[in-house]
Amino acid sequence: MTSFRWLSASAIALAAVPLSAQQTPSFDTARIARHVQTLSSDAFEGRAPASRGEQMTVDYLVKEFTAAGLQPGGDLVNGQRQWTQKVPLLKxxxxxxxxxxxxxxxxxxxxxxxxxxxxxxxxxxxxxxxxxxxxxxxxxxxxxxxxxxxxxxxxxxxxxxxxxxxxxxxxxxxxxxxxxxxxxxxxxxxxxxxxxxxxxxxxxxxxxxxxxxxxxxxxxxxxxxxxxxxxxxxxxxxxxxxxxxxxxxxxxxxxxxxxxxxxxxxxxxxxxxxxxxxxxxxxxxxxxxxxKTEVINSNNVAAILPGRTRPDETVIYTAHHDHLGIGLPDTNGDRIYNGAADNATGVAHVIEQARAFARRPRPQRSVVFLVVAAEEKGLLGSEYYASNPLYPLAKTAGVLNTDVMGVNGRARNFTVRGSVKLDLIDRVVAEGRRQGRVLTPEPNPGAGSFFRSDHFPFAKVGVPAISYSPGNDLLNGGVARGTALAADYTAKRYHQPDDEFSPDWDYSGMVQDAQLLHRVGYALANSADWPEWAADAEFREIRQQSAAERGGVAPPPSNVPPAPETVPAPQGERG
Ligand SMILES: [Zn+2]
Missing domain, CATH: 3.50.30.30 (Glucose Oxidase; domain 1)
Structure with a gap:
């Protein structure tokens, strides 16, 4: 693969902007906690699509992105970018x-x-x-x-x-x-x-x-x-x-x-x-x-840090802002599905990632912070973006999605949803190694988690996209404690009213993950690289068409037929 023109050019670009360990920004755990606590408070009513809670969430994000010094990156209306991308939904x-x-x-x-x-x-x-x-x-x-x-x-x-x-x-x-x-x-x-x-x-x-x-x-x-x-x-x-x-x-x-x-x-x-x-x-x-059915408008929120030299090329950080809203009560009579871990943590990550980028020299490519709607209703915000991209998909170098971040302290490992092979994952692994951490393959690929978060609509249209997940080998307690905590979350809180903020959460692991993802995204945004799917990956073929659109030299067509996973459009899940 190194024989392709655009890859060798990228090696030069990478070398031109070296990143030292000292340049890795710090992330403030108090700020992260405040975002998670606010977004998952009862006042936000579980952040259902098009609800009052969604409007509060959108307002919160706009306020944070504005304060961070970013620009609106959403719909173009009369030549002006808005903070939101409208997402019409049938309800x-x-x-x-x-x-x-x-x-x-x-x-x-x-x-x-x-x-x-x-x-x-x-x-x-x-x-x-x-x-x-x-x-x-x-x-x-x-x-x-x-x-x-x-x-x-x-x-x-x-x-x-x-x-x-x-x-x-x-x-x-x-x-x-x-x-x-x-x-x-x-x-x-x-x-x-x-x-x-x-x-x-x-x-x-x-x-x-x-x-x-x-x-x-x-x-x-x-x-x-x-x-x-x-x-x-x-x-x-x-x-x-x-x-x-x-x-x-x-x-x-x-x-x-x-x-x-x-x-x-x-x-x-x-x-x-x-x-x-x-x-x-x-x-x-x-x-x-x-x-009763109606058409309603939900909203993706998009902030952009325009690229210094190639603003039409993007690296995108995503996280979904919605959760399940108000629903059937649990045994304690609680009806608000707060969605603290899922996915106030991911949103907090994207907000703080945006701040971190805004405080550094602007990368060559644009970096988009896309906080998508209606994930819990079937990846609908990201599906809508993938069908109605604000920035060309062919020139989207990579998507880094976070859906449920770690709140149990530092881990020796991390994981990525699904079992696909992709250059972007190699970059994550390399940055993880710098932190002395390893990628652990997903413990339960049978759960189909690859189809269950917002990177998937991007992957389906060929854009290199991953969902990064926290590790389970905790510095405090190892795999035994990590596994037990994950099982406890799945049983008692996942998609239940008890997914609530806890003042006891430890964000040190999330900071480490944010630093890792920052370095991956910053390097990619400062390069001319186009990460590619592995030869046997089902999303490779469609990406090769994108390479042709960019005018790059497309790799030769692989002999692997497109896998059926790419054929039907996903209708819904539950990330
Ligand atoms: Zn989620």
Whole structure:
């Protein structure tokens, strides 16, 4: 790769702006704490998209970026950059709890919202959904992957039917197979299951929740699916969404199968095989959903430090500012989903990163601080940016995303979401080494975390983009304590009202991470480098088109076919 012109030129540029260790800026933990505490306070009401809390968040960010000396980097209106990029969203709210019942061969089964089932408010363009006796079939993993010779539908017409499907990939439990083993492909994502069902004209989907393959418990499913639903505004929403999108508890699935004289576990084993045939569950679904829908404007916030010599080229720091807002109460009656770790910490990082950049000699390239909206509704702010870029994607050298920073002190390691290979990661590893720290591969690639944060919409369009995550090998307590704290967070706070600020948090690790990310971004912004995906990375092909647009010498086309992960657009998750 070093034979390419733009890479050798970059080596010279790097050498021209050496960074000594002394130049690494310091980060102020008191300021970080103030940002996290303010943004996650009850006054901000959980920062739901387009809420009063979002407006307070936007105002806070504008105030901080202005004070830091940055310029507005958002929408161009009459030749003037605004601080925000408007993000039009379709918002859908159930007006009342949906009534859902299943007629089975052994009698009726009532499914209560939040208990046995979590039904999403429809985003298929309908406000009223009435299903009367829709046949229910088990469609295995709901996957149609011709290039992997895998088809769970076997030509069966599923129009007007309800599909019961399993989450994750068919080879998740076995650990090896057609779908990368434990690592999740896009076929394993629940968003994919909904999209495939919509492409086939199904009436709806019931995804069976199992904690291991889903990677989170029922509380997370319930809290993420029984509140307002959002999508970016689409031309043909029915092509992307069925009228009835839901998850059901595993016990409910077991009952449903038993009523048809079937064993759920046996059916699941059958679904792991290529010769799986859809199974008629001999049941029918009746459901009534009443929703109101509206188009609302959420906002990305963008600040820019214009580049000294090549301002049209950018390095972007991202973090999502939204969280889940006000929702169902927990056992203590708390209804505000404060989102302190997720992602007031990431926002605090971007604010302080912006300050750090503003206090140094301006880099050659522009640096954009993009605080995106509606991540929790399906990466919608970053998806919108990737579809409507404020700065050319072909000239975006890299995206460094932070979604949940460390608050448990310094760590000997750090991680990056997913298992992709990318020059940008090599740079992170090199800077980590300078700090005496190492990259630890993601412990749980089966959770599909690569598809679950704001770097992904950028990666999908070829822009080198990573989500950096704190390490778990803590100086105080090692991996044992780090793992225990992470498990405790997932069980008790992740996407729950208890993700709240604590005065006891230790930001020393976050400072170290900020310094590492600063050095990576500053060096990239002062170079002519275009980090590249590895030869077997699924996002390489599309990036080569960008290289051609830039007038660079594109690497020869790789023989690796684009992976299916890049084909369907993600509809939602929960970072
Ligand atoms: Zn998040």
């Amino acid at each position: 859908s709210d159930l007006l009342s709890a949906p009534t859902v019942s299943v007629v089975t061969p052994t009698g009726p089964l009532n499914l209560a919202q939040g208990e046995q089932i979590a039904v999403r408010s429809p985003t298929n363009g309908q406000q009223q959904v009435q299903l009367n006796g829709a046949p229910i079939i088990f469609a295995g993993y709901g996957v149609s992957a011709p290039e992997r010779q895998w088809d769970d539908f076997k030509g069966q017409d599923v129009k007007g039917k309800i599909l019961v499907v399993l989450v994750n990939d068919p080879d998740f439990e076995g650990g090896e197979g057609q779908f990368g083993g434990k690592a999740m492909t896009y076929y394993g994502r629940w968003t994919y299951k909904y999209e495939e069902a919509a492409r086939r004209g199904a009436a709806g989907v019931m995804i069976v929740h199992e904690t291991d393959p889903a990677s989170y418990g029922w509380a997370t499913v319930k809290n993420s699916n029984t509140i307002s639903m959002f999508d970016i505004v689409r031309q043909n929403p029915a092509g992307e969404h069925t009228p009835f999108e839901s998850w059901i508890q595993r016990d409910t699935a077991v009952q449903l199968f038993r009523a048809a004289g079937l064993d759920f576990e046996q059916a699941k084993q059958a679904a792991k095989r290529r010769d799986f045939q859809p199974i008629d569950l001999k049941a029918r679904l009746n459901a009534t959903l009443n929703a």
